[in-house]
Amino acid sequence: MHVVVVTKSTPDTAAKVTVDASGKPTWTEAMVINPWDEYAVTEAILLKEAHKGQATILTVGTEEHNEALKQGLAIGLDQAARVWDDALVGADSLLYAKAVAAAIQKLGNVDLVIFGKEFADLGSDVHVYQVARKLGYAVLGSVSKILEIDFAAKTIKVERMLEQGKQIVTSKLPAVIAVLKDINEPKYPSFIGIRKAAKAEIPVWSLADLGLDAGTRQTQVSAYTNPPKIEGEVEIIEGASAAEKAAKLADKLIEAKVI
Amino acid sequence: MANVFIWAEHFNGKLVQASREALGLGSTLGDVTALVFGKGVDEVAKEAFAYGAKKVIKADDATLADFRTEPYTTLLSKVVKDNNPDFVLAAATVRGREVMGGASADLDAGILSDVTDLKVEGGKLVATRAVYSGKVISTEAYVGSGPQFATLRNRAFKAPAPDTSRSGEVSSVSPVLSEDQIATKQVSFEESVGQVNLSDAAIIVSGGRGVGGPDGFKPVRELAAVLGGAVGASRATVDAGWIPYAHQVGQTGKVVSPDLYIACGISGAIQHQAGMRTSKTIVAINKDGEAPIFKLARYGVVHDLFEFLPELTKAFKERLGK
Ligand SMILES: Cc1cc2nc3c(=O)[nH]c(=O)nc-3n(C[C@H](O)[C@H](O)[C@H](O)COP(=O)(O)OP(=O)(O)OC[C@H]3O[C@@H](n4cnc5c(N)ncnc54)[C@H](O)[C@@H]3O)c2cc1C
Numbered sequence: 001m002h003v004v005v006v007t008k009s010t011p012d013t014a015a016k017v018t019v020d021a022s023g024k025p026t027w028t029e030a031m032v033i034n035p036w037d038e039y040a041v042t043e044a045i046l047l048k049e050a051h052k053g054q055a056t057i058l059t060v061g062t063e064e065h066n067e068a069l070k071q072g073l074a075i076g077l078d079q080a081a082r083v084w085d086d087a088l089v090g091a092d093s094l095l096y097a098k099a100v101a102a103a104i105q106k107l108g109n110v111d112l113v114i115f116g117k118e119f120a121d122l123g124s125d126v127h128v129y130q131v132a133r134k135l136g137y138a139v140l141g142s143v144s145k146i147l148e149i150d151f152a153a154k155t156i157k158v159e160r161m162l163e164q165g166k167q168i169v170t171s172k173l174p175a176v177i178a179v180l181k182d183i184n185e186p187k188y189p190s191f192i193g194i195r196k197a198a199k200a201e202i203p204v205w206s207l208a209d210l211g212l213d214a215g216t217r218q219t220q221v222s223a224y225t226n227p228p229k230i231e232g233e234v235e236i237i238e239g240a241s242a243a244e245k246a247a248k249l250a251d252k253l254i255e256a257k258v259i
Numbered sequence: 260m261a262n263v264f265i266w267a268e269h270f271n272g273k274l275v276q277a278s279r280e281a282l283g284l285g286s287t288l289g290d291v292t293a294l295v296f297g298k299g300v301d302e303v304a305k306e307a308f309a310y311g312a313k314k315v316i317k318a319d320d321a322t323l324a325d326f327r328t329e330p331y332t333t334l335l336s337k338v339v340k341d342n343n344p345d346f347v348l349a350a351a352t353v354r355g356r357e358v359m360g361g362a363s364a365d366l367d368a369g370i371l372s373d374v375t376d377l378k379v380e381g382g383k384l385v386a387t388r389a390v391y392s393g394k395v396i397s398t399e400a401y402v403g404s405g406p407q408f409a410t411l412r413n414r415a416f417k418a419p420a421p422d423t424s425r426s427g428e429v430s431s432v433s434p435v436l437s438e439d440q441i442a443t444k445q446v447s448f449e450e451s452v453g454q455v456n457l458s459d460a461a462i463i464v465s466g467g468r469g470v471g472g473p474d475g476f477k478p479v480r481e482l483a484a485v486l487g488g489a490v491g492a493s494r495a496t497v498d499a500g501w502i503p504y505a506h507q508v509g510q511t512g513k514v515v516s517p518d519l520y521i522a523c524g525i526s527g528a529i530q531h532q533a534g535m536r537t538s539k540t541i542v543a544i545n546k547d548g549e550a551p552i553f554k555l556a557r558y559g560v561v562h563d564l565f566e567f568l569p570e571l572t573k574a575f576k577e578r579l580g581k
Pocket of ligand 1: 013467469496507510512513528529534544547550564
C-alpha cells in the first residue's frame with residue numbers, strides 16, 4: 001500500500017497579507033503547512049498505521065515548501081519529495097498539475113493520492129481534479145469520511161459532503177481524494193519527530209527528471225490588489241431594552257431593503 | 260457573438276441556483292448553449308431556456324442518473340472538443356469544480372476558477388478571484404488558445420428573472436463511458452434537511468461560542484426560520500460538537516456571501532472573517548462591545564444574545580406578518 005499526500009506551505013492563517021508597492025502579496029509571519037493538509041497528512045498516517053504501508057509527502061514548489069514537507073515527516077510520513085524547476089515560476093494550475101501527476105508516476109505503485117480540500121493561499125482546488133485526470137484516476141472531492149478501504153481488493157468507500165447533503169460513493173483504486181476538516185482529529189509532530197524531519201534528505205526533481213517541458217501557459221495572474229475596505233463605521237443600535245433595540249434594528253434592516 | 264457553453268447543474272429535477280446565475284452571466288458574454296446531463300432531464304432543459312439559454316445539448320442516460328465525476332467529465336470534454344466553443348462556464352459548486360477542473364485538464368485548456376467577476380477583453384476571459392483567504396484580490400486572464408474555462412463563485416453573479424415563454428433547439432448526445440468503464444458508484448444520497456445550504460442562502464444567521472451549548476442554537480434557528488435563512492456557525496461551536504461541520508463558516512469551513520449575515524456570539528477571528536467578509540450587510544450581536552466582529556459589521560448590538568434574539572425574532576414576525 002502506498003499513499004501520497006500533496007502539500008504546500010502557506011502563510012499562517014492569522015498572517016496579515018497585503019500587496020506591497022511592487023504588486024506582490026507579502027506577509028511577515030512564518031509559513032506553515034496548508035491548513036487543509038493537516039487533515040490529509042493525518043489521514044495518510046492513520047491509513048499507513050492501519051494497513052502497514054508506505055506514505056509519501058510531495059510538493060511542487062520552491063525551498064519554502066520544505067516547511068510543509070518537514071511537518072508531514074515530523075508527524076510520521078515515511079518520505080518526502082519536491083519538484084522544482086525555474087520554468088515553474090508563475091506556472092498555471094495546468095502545468096502544476098502535470099508536474100504533480102508526473103511525480104506521482106515517478107514514485108510508482110501509488111494506490112491513493114490525498115489532497116486537502118484546497119490551497120488556502122491560492123484559494124483554489126482545480127489542481128486536484130486536473131491531477132486526477134492526468135493520472136487517469138477516479139477523483140472524489142469533498143470527502144468527509146473514508147468508510148472502507150481495501151488495498152488488496154483495490155476499493156474505497158467514502159462519504160462526500162455536497163451542497164444538498166451527503167453522497168456515499170465507492171470507487172476503484174488507485175484514486176485521488178480531497179479531504180475536509182471533518183475527516184479526523186489532526187495529529188501534531190512530536191519533539192523527536194521534528195528532530196528526525198530536520199535531518200531528512202529531500203530529493204528535488206526538475207521537469208526534465210519528470211520527462212516534462214514547461215510548454216505554453218494557458219492562464220496567468222496579471223495583478224494583485226488589496227480588497228476594498230469595508231465602508232463606513234459600525235452603527236451601534238442603542239436602546240433602553242432588548243425589545244427596543246430589536247425593534248430599531250428590524251426597522252433599519254427593512255428600511256435599507258436588506259430584508 | 261461569442262459561443263458560450265454552460266454546464267448546467269441540477270438537483271431533484273431543478274437547476275441549482277448557482278447554475279441559474281451562470282446562465283445569467285453567460286448570456287451577457289454571448290449566445291448560451293446549456294449542457295444538461297442526467298436521466299430524465301427535459302424539465303431541466305426547459306428551465307435552462309427560461310434562464311437564458313438559446314440552445315440545449317442534452318445527454319439523457321442511466322449512467323448519468325447519479326452525479327459521478329468520471330462520466331460527466333469525460334462527456335463534457337467530448338462535447339467541448341467536438342463543438343469548440345469560445346467559453347465554457349459552470350458554477351463553482353463541489354460538482355462544478357470537479358467536472359470543470361477535470362475537463363480543463365483533458366483538453367489542456369486551463370481554467371480560471373471560483374471567480375467573483377468575469378469579463379472579456381480582446382476575446383480573452385479576464386477574472387478576479389479572492390486569494391489569501393480574501394485578504395488579496397487577484398486578476399487572472401487567459402493568455403493561451405482554445406476554449407476558455409471558468410467556474411463562477413456562488414452568489415457573485417445575479418440570476419436573471421426566468422421567462423418560461425422562451426424555448427429553443429435541443430440536441431442530444433450519448434455518453435462516452437459505459438457502466439463497466441466507470442470506477443465509481445453512488446451507494447446512497449442523504450439529503451440534508453433545512454437551514455444547511457449556506458452557499459445559496461440570501462440570509463445567514465450564525466452562532467458562535469457565545470451560544471453556550473447545543474441548545475443555544477435554538478434562538479439562532481428561530482431567527483433564521485423567520486427570515487427564511489440558513490444557519491451558520493463558528494469553528495469553536497463545531498469543534499465543541501454543538502452543531503455539524505456542514506454549518507461551519509470560515510477558513511476551514513464554507514465561504515459564503517449572503518445579502519445579510521447576522522453573527523451572534525461570534526468574536527470575529529480572522530479565520531471566521533475569511534468565510535464571511537464579502538457578505539453584503541453584516542450585523543453583529545455580541546455582549547462585548549470590543550469584539551473584532553464590530554469592525555466588519557454595518558450594524559451592531561451590544562447585548563446578551565439570549566435576551567436579544569427572541570426580541571428580534573418577535574420584531575421580524577410582527578413586521579413580516581408571520
Ligand atoms: C487554521 C485555523 C483555521 C480556522 N478556521 C476557522 C473557521 O473556518 N471558522 C471559524 O469560525 N473559526 C476558525 N478558526 C478558529 C478561530 O481562530 C476562532 O477560534 C473561532 O472563530 C472563535 O469562534 P467564536 O467566535 O465562536 O468564539 P470566541 O472567540 O470564543 O467568541 C465568542 C464570542 O461570544 C461573545 N459572547 C459570549 N457570550 C455571549 C452572550 N451570552 N451574548 C452575546 N455574546 C456573547 C463573546 O463576547 C465573544 O466575542 C480557525 C483557526 C485556525 C488556527
